[in-house]
Amino acid sequence: MTTNRTSSFRIGLLQHASPIGATRDEVHATFATLAREAAGKGAQLIVSQELFGGHYFCQVEDPKWMDLAESIPGPTTTFASSLARELRVEITVSLYERRAPGLFHNTSVYLDASGEIIGMYRKMHIPDDPRFFEKFYFTPGDRGFQVVSGVAETGLLVCWDQWYPEAARLTALRGAELIVYPTAIGWYHQETLADRAQQRDAWITMHRAHAIANGVWVAAVNRIGTEADLTFWGTSMVIDPGGVVVAEASQTEQAVIVHECDRARIEEMRRGWPFLRDRRVDAYSGLQSRMLDGTA
C-alpha cells in the first residue's frame, strides 16, 4: 500500500435490474441516474454489477448472444468514460469483452476520473452450472489478478471468484485495500426456501471471510429482478476488514450504497490479527496442484 493517502475513500455501489428486453442504452440511462446520486453523496469510486448493461444471457447456450460482446474501448467504456468525466469519479464497469472472433472474456474495466482506462481484469474463475453456462461464453482470464491504483488500491474480482480464497489472497498480496466483486447471482425458481437461504448466507459468509483473512475492505454488487428462470438476490454490501457488514442493500429494490472506507481500520485489523505475518509460504506449493492424491 502506498503511503501519502487520505485517511479514507468513498465507494458507491449501484444495484439495479437489467431486465430482459431492455436495450443497453436504457440500462445505461438507469446506471447514469444512480451514478449521479452516488456522486452527489460523495462517492469517489462507483462500482457496477456484473455484466450490468443487459440481462444475464448465460441461462442458455446460444451463440447469438455473442453479438453482445464488445471491444475495449467500445460502447460501454465510452459511456463510462463520459460519465466519469462528467461526475469526476472513478468507475469500474463489468462487460462482455470481444477479444477476437470466437474469443471472449468476462471483463472489468477501471476508468479514472478523467475517463481514462487505467486497469482491466479478465474473470479468472469461470462457472458452469445449469442456467449459468459461462464456460460457453467466456474464456478464463489470462492476465492474472489485478490491483488498480485509483482513489484506493482496488482489486478487481468477479462473481465466481468470490468462492476462491486463492483469488482474494493473491489480490491482497498485490496490495489491495479494497476488493470489489461485481456479481450476477440468484435463485433458480425450483429451489426450496431452505436451499435459497443457505446459498445466500454462504455467499455473504465467503465475502466476509475474504475481508477477515486478508484485512481488506470488500464490496459485492449484485443485480435484482427476475429474468426467465432466475431471480437475482440483490444484497449488495460493503464489509469492513473485521468482517462486519457495514452496509447492505435489500434483496429486491434498486439501491445506491455510498460508504466511507477508513484506511485506519485496515491497519487496526492487520495489527490485531497479523495473519500475513505468519503465512507458511514454505509449505504452500501444494496449492498449485489440482488434488494432492498422488495421481498427477
Added chain:
Amino acid sequence: MTTNRTSSFRIGLLQHASPIGATRDEVHATFATLAREAAGKGAQLIVSQELFGGHYFCQVEDPKWMDLAESIPGPTTTFASSLARELRVEITVSLYERRAPGLFHNTSVYLDASGEIIGMYRKMHIPDDPRFFEKFYFTPGDRGFQVVSGVAETGLLVCWDQWYPEAARLTALRGAELIVYPTAIGWYHQETLADRAQQRDAWITMHRAHAIANGVWVAAVNRIGTEADLTFWGTSMVIDPGGVVVAEASQTEQAVIVHECDRARIEEMRRGWPFLRDRRVDAYSGLQSRMLDGTA
C-alpha cells in the same frame, strides 16, 4: 476420498474448562467422563480442545511451563490410548510436544479405537500476540498438512490455522472429509463488548467459509472458563459442507456435542458448487510469496 465407506460418521466434541491449578490427572478425569458420555451417544471419533490437559500457559513467557511438555508417546497419549481401547472410539488429543531439549511443538495426535497412534500433526501457523505468546513455546510444524484415515478422512488443524484459507485448502486437497480445529481462543478482559462480538463472529465465519470453499465438514472445539486475563468463549461447533452451523455449544457451559456427519452432504455440495473443478492452479504460484510487491 475412499469409497467403500459407511454413509456417515459420528463425531464427539468435548468442551470443558482446564482451570489454572488443576492437575493433568484431574483434567483427564473430566475428559474421560465427557468421553464416556459421547461414546454412549454413539460418537466414533472424539476430539479434544487445544492443549486440553491443563490451563493455557501461553499468557506469559516463562520457561518453567516447558516442564509441561511431553514426549510422544507420553502421559497424554497413554491416557488417550487407554480411553480409546475402553470405549472403542477414535480420539484426537492436542498436547504440548517435547521433541528435544529446547524444541517443542503444539501437536495433535490421532489414536484409533485399538489405542494405536495412527496420525500426528504439528501446528503449522503459530500466533504471537499479547497473552498468546505461542512463538515463545512452539516451533512451527515441519510435517506439513495431515489427513488421517480413521472413521473419516480427518484433517488435523489447530487454532491459529483457522484463519488461513491455505491450511484448509491444502488439507481438503489431501482428501479430508472433515477438518477438526482444537482451539483455545478467548477475550482479554479489557476488550469492549463490541470487539468481543466482532471477534467471535469472525471466528465462526472463518470456519464456515472453510466448510463452504472446500465442501467439507468442519468441527471446532474450544475451551470455556476464565484463566487470569482471558475468558475462553466456548462455542464449540459442527458445520456442514454448505456452511451451516448444525450444532453449537454455549459460550460458558461444559458440553458434549455428538453429531452424525452425512457423507452425501459432501457429494451434494461439491456437485452443486464444484469449486475444486475450476481452481486456477496455473495462476496460484504467487501464494508462495510473502507479498507480491516486487521487493523479494
